[in-house]
Amino acid sequence: MSNKERTHLDELEAESIYIMREVVAECERPVMLYSIGKDSSVMLHLALKAFYPEKLPFPLLHIDTTWKFHEMIEFRDRMAKEKGFELLVYSNEEGLKQGINPFDHGSAYTDIMKTQALKQALTKYNFTAAFGGGRRDEEKSRAKERIFSFRNAQQAWDPKNQRPEMWKLYNTQINKGESIRVFPLSNWTEKDIWQYIARENIEIVPLYFAKERPVVYRDGNIIMIDDDRMKERLKPDEKIENKMVRFRTLGCYPLTGGIESTANTLAEIVKETLGAVNSERTSRVIDHEAAGSMERRKREGYF
Amino acid sequence: MKGLLKFITCGSVDDGKSTLIGHMLYDAKLLFADQRQALEMESKVGSRDGKIDYSLLLDGLMAEREQGITIDVAYRYFSTERRSFIVADTPGHEEYTRNMAVGASFAELAVILLDVTKGILPQTRRHALICTLMGIRHFVFVVNKMDIIRYDFKKYDKIEREIRKLAIDLNLDNFKIIPVSATEGDNLTIKSDKMSWYTGGTLLNHLETVDVSEAVSDVDFVLPIQRVCRPNQNFRGFQGEIADGKISVGDEVTVLPNHENAVVKSIFVTDEKVSNAEKGQPVTICLDREIDVSRGSVITKDTELKVSGLITASILWMDDENLVAGKNFFFKLGTKKTTATVMRIKYKLNIYTGEQLAASTLSKNELACCDIALADKIVCDNFKRQKELGSFILIDRVTHMTAACGTVKHSLRRSDNIFWQKTDISREIRAKSLGQNPKTIWFTGLSGAGKSTLANAVEKVLNLQGKHTMLLDGDNVRMGLNSNLGFEEQDRIENIRRIAEVSKLMNDAGLIVLTSFISPYRADRERARQIVGTDDFVEIYVNTPLEVCEQRDVKGLYKKARNGKIPNFTGISSPYEEPKNPEITVDTSKSSLEESVEYIINELKKFLI
Numbered sequence: 001m002s003n004k005e006r007t008h009l010d011e012l013e014a015e016s017i018y019i020m021r022e023v024v025a026e027c028e029r030p031v032m033l034y035s036i037g038k039d040s041s042v043m044l045h046l047a048l049k050a051f052y053p054e055k056l057p058f059p060l061l062h063i064d065t066t067w068k069f070h071e072m073i074e075f076r077d078r079m080a081k082e083k084g085f086e087l088l089v090y091s092n093e094e095g096l097k098q099g100i101n102p103f104d105h106g107s108a109y110t111d112i113m114k115t116q117a118l119k120q121a122l123t124k125y126n127f128t129a130a131f132g133g134g135r136r137d138e139e140k141s142r143a144k145e146r147i148f149s150f151r152n153a154q155q156a157w158d159p160k161n162q163r164p165e166m167w168k169l170y171n172t173q174i175n176k177g178e179s180i181r182v183f184p185l186s187n188w189t190e191k192d193i194w195q196y197i198a199r200e201n202i203e204i205v206p207l208y209f210a211k212e213r214p215v216v217y218r219d220g221n222i223i224m225i226d227d228d229r230m231k232e233r234l235k236p237d238e239k240i241e242n243k244m245v246r247f248r249t250l251g252c253y254p255l256t257g258g259i260e261s262t263a264n265t266l267a268e269i270v271k272e273t274l275g276a277v278n279s280e281r282t283s284r285v286i287d288h289e290a291a292g293s294m295e296r297r298k299r300e301g302y303f
Numbered sequence: 304m305k306g307l308l309k310f311i312t313c314g315s316v317d318d319g320k321s322t323l324i325g326h327m328l329y330d331a332k333l334l335f336a337d338q339r340q341a342l343e344m345e346s347k348v349g350s351r352d353g354k355i356d357y358s359l360l361l362d363g364l365m366a367e368r369e370q371g372i373t374i375d376v377a378y379r380y381f382s383t384e385r386r387s388f389i390v391a392d393t394p395g396h397e398e399y400t401r402n403m404a405v406g407a408s409f410a411e412l413a414v415i416l417l418d419v420t421k422g423i424l425p426q427t428r429r430h431a432l433i434c435t436l437m438g439i440r441h442f443v444f445v446v447n448k449m450d451i452i453r454y455d456f457k458k459y460d461k462i463e464r465e466i467r468k469l470a471i472d473l474n475l476d477n478f479k480i481i482p483v484s485a486t487e488g489d490n491l492t493i494k495s496d497k498m499s500w501y502t503g504g505t506l507l508n509h510l511e512t513v514d515v516s517e518a519v520s521d522v523d524f525v526l527p528i529q530r531v532c533r534p535n536q537n538f539r540g541f542q543g544e545i546a547d548g549k550i551s552v553g554d555e556v557t558v559l560p561n562h563e564n565a566v567v568k569s570i571f572v573t574d575e576k577v578s579n580a581e582k583g584q585p586v587t588i589c590l591d592r593e594i595d596v597s598r599g600s601v602i603t604k605d606t607e608l609k610v611s612g613l614i615t616a617s618i619l620w621m622d623d624e625n626l627v628a629g630k631n632f633f634f635k636l637g638t639k640k641t642t643a644t645v646m647r648i649k650y651k652l653n654i655y656t657g658e659q660l661a662a663s664t665l666s667k668n669e670l671a672c673c674d675i676a677l678a679d680k681i682v683c684d685n686f687k688r689q690k691e692l693g694s695f696i697l698i699d700r701v702t703h704m705t706a707a708c709g710t711v712k713h714s715l716r717r718s719d720n721i722f723w724q725k726t727d728i729s730r731e732i733r734a735k736s737l738g739q740n741p742k743t744i745w746f747t748g749l750s751g752a753g754k755s756t757l758a759n760a761v762e763k764v765l766n767l768q769g770k771h772t773m774l775l776d777g778d779n780v781r782m783g784l785n786s787n788l789g790f791e792e793q794d795r796i797e798n799i800r801r802i803a804e805v806s807k808l809m810n811d812a813g814l815i816v817l818t819s820f821i822s823p824y825r826a827d828r829e830r831a832r833q834i835v836g837t838d839d840f841v842e843i844y845v846n847t848p849l850e851v852c853e854q855r856d857v858k859g860l861y862k863k864a865r866n867g868k869i870p871n872f873t874g875i876s877s878p879y880e881e882p883k884n885p886e887i888t889v890d891t892s893k894s895s896l897e898e899s900v901e902y903i904i905n906e907l908k909k910f911l912i
Contacts, residue, residue: 006306006583006584007306008305008306008307008387010583010584011305011306011307011583012307013573013585014544014583014584014585017544017573017585018529018544018585021529021530021542021543021585022529022638024530025529025530025598025638026640048574049573049574050542050573050585051532051542052532052571052573052574052587053532053534053538053540053571053574053587054532054533054534055534136378136380137379137380143377143378143379144375144376144377144378159375162375163704163705164401164402164404164405164621164705164708165405165705166404166405166408166437166694166696166705166708167408167409167438167690167691167694167708168691169635169636169694169695169696169708171635171696171698171703171704171705173633173698173703174703175703186378187378187380187389189380189382189387191382192387
């Protein structure tokens with residue numbers, strides 16, 4: 001290995017591993033947020049490598065809105081068993097009781113079932129540092145966020161008062177109640193993620209590969225019919241069709257647009273991504289709401 | 304050549320940095336279609352008459368967009384067929400020097416923008432200076448707005464000469480100068496046909512081909528340890544990223560700071576067992592024998608690394624509050640964290656001229672050279688020789704902000720004599736011979752709260768119990784040891800520091816020390832606690848209400864303060880910060896002197912055993 005020329009993927013891998021080891025060495029109660037997506041899969045893979053031969057020295061936390069693709073949940077549970085990590089699953093019970101759902105409640109749904117649920121879970125377990133799979137190339141406000149991103153006792157981010165981050169010297173000092181979100185994949189791009197998945201043979205949820213799936217076209221997005229809850233909510237002019245589709249990002253299925261594609265191997269996906277005409281966030285419905293919506297949600301505590 | 308190039312762009316407010324990068328991405332077809340569409344749409348509602356405003360691609364945060372300036376560092380990612388790039392786009396204004404330093408610390412190359420109509424500005428020099436201080440070795444000076452001077456060679460040539468002179472001044476070895484127009488696209492990705500006199504390549508071409516790799520040392524090996532990996536009884540691996548050199552199984556290594564030797568038994572690069580590894584790789588290393596290795600240790604081979612407790616360093620002060628010599632911080636260098644005190648500001652630097660100026664304080668964005676004393680001996684090196692072991696940050700102990708970043712110039716040897724002289728008769732031996740557990744009992748509270756009365760009474764009881772004590776109060780300290788100090792901020796800090804140091808020495812001598820000072824600021828008391836040692840410090844908060852103190856007014860001071868005759872009088876015209884977690888609290892308005900003393904003596908028992 002050491003005789004080979006080091007590639008930019010090796011550099012990114014080393015940086016992420018360094019960050020993870022710093023967090024575990026310095027932070028009292030770390031946790032890794034696990035969204036089951038491809039970035040989470042890469043982050044998990046890096047963590048397993050970083051601490052080898054030790055088992056993961058922190059649990060994984062999944063915020064379950066109960067609207068995830070069922071294939072994601074199956075994948076999550078199988079991974080926990082195979083990789084032997086501790087898995088915590090948290091849902092906002094209050095929100096569930098109130099019947100908050102992505103169809104009727106729009107952006108309130110994201111706030112209650114994701115942002116609030118995440119805050120509740122972090123508070124419940126007293127986590128002082130949480131790894132997230134966010135990348136700076138995803139969105140403009142992320143492009144300016146530090147790798148170690150400080151959150152006050154209300155878990156809010158203050159973009160104007162970020163701690164200077166020099167060299168590899170991360171400041172993990174916090175007071176009681178405060179916490180840090182850590183983004184070990186900050187400097188990875190979507191292309192890097194796919195190339196690394198291919199190089200390391202990382203298993204990802206099959207939804208990323210093209211397959212014939214039942215979908216409807218809604219407001220310019222391709223939405224998959226993942227269960228009966230969607231069927232009940234079809235609009236009069238919507239017709240379920242079987243289409244060859246795949247997903248570039250995974251989340252709550254009613255909010256995740258697929259793309260028509262025949263790419264069903266990693267090589268094809270990488271090829272499609274490199275020549276992609278749309279950046280990946282266009283297939284996330286919430287990002288269209290308003291310019292700067294991501295920044296606003298981050299200030300409020302969204303990852 | 305490295306497959307990834309990290310670079311920073313810096314320039315003054317209107318030099319067009321964001322436009323430059325935006326236009327380069329646009330021309331090199333490195334944007335996604337939706338980004339391109341959004342850019343074209345946003346440009347229409349912007350202020351530039353519907354022409355594409357390339358800077359919109361980079362200016363991210365809402366507040367910044369509204370103000371039309373770049374405040375924080377924004378990172379951009381793109382790759383061409385030849386190379387992957389990460390750009391740190393940083394603010395140019397002096398107010399944001401620290402943000403620029405963040406970007407510079409991350410980068411291997413700096414693109415410095417100049418406006419050809421303005422030439423070299425004081426800022427240009429400041430940007431280049433900060434970049435060199437943060438460790439950048441490769442520079443590209445981009446002379447922008449060539450379209451405005453109609454691509455005139457003479458005007459350009461004059462500025463090129465100025466740049467060459469600057470490069471000599473700042474000792475820049477590797478630099479390029481490229482004339483461009485960021486709005487028109489000349490010499491960004493395509494060679495301009497309007498400047499036939501320019502024989503060099505385009506900016507993108509240079510970025511794609513410049514070699515910024517640093518040679519891997521053939522001899523030295525440096526591995527700062529991040530953590531110990533201990534999955535079971537039989538495995539003890541030391542994890543970190545190799546900062547320099549190469550290592551193979553069977554090599555003999557020295558572990559610092561303890562100078563213990565061992566042989567490398569096995570090496571893992573991530574989860575793969577290998578026989579050798581080199582600079583930049585994340586490794587886990589197992590040694591052939593059990594020696595003391597923990598976070599902050601450095602595994603080395605054939606190095607002349609210094610272990611020291613006192614360093615001379617360049618620092619960039621970044622905190623809103625000024626730095627005063629004597630202030631204590633958390634200190635992080637490599638993977639080692641300890642506490643440190645800035646002993647002396649040797650001089651500060653005029654960042655426009657490079658001139659050295661005398662200074663007793665530093666304000667935000669100032670650069671200075673300081674002596675720093677560390678609580679532990681650490682392994683460090685000159686920054687130019689070893690980046691990882693030559694760079695550090697200072698963290699404020701109360702706010703936890705990163706208050707400064709710095710680079711090690713050299714370590715000072717005499718620290719061994721000043722700070723760490725080993726004597727045969729130890730503190731423990733002295734304490735034992737006196738048959739007691741030395742502590743510093745720190746009384747704090749308003750003037751007139753009853754501190755001195757209580758401290759006196761408590762000392763009498765302790766003496767009756769056969770304890771050896773010493774009482775420090777304003778009378779015996781201000782007259783002698785601290786007679787040269789006034790009541791300004793630096794003096795106040797220094798006053799408390801000296802009292803704490805004397806207390807510590809007396810504790811070392813075996814004595815139980817009682818101190819009675821208003822010490823109104825939490826940060827000062829926190830520093831005193833650090834100096835004395837957390838375990839040896841007992842804070843007693845004499846929590847008598849202000850009204851009661853003012854009524855007592857034994858020395859008539861409150862009256863004077865109310866009449867404006869004493870400025871900065873605690874409780875009247877200057878704040879008293881209550882202790883957050885004092886070991887003991889008493890209120891002399893609620894209980895008699897005897898009751899208070901009895902309570903304190905009882906509470907002290909558990910500390911003095």
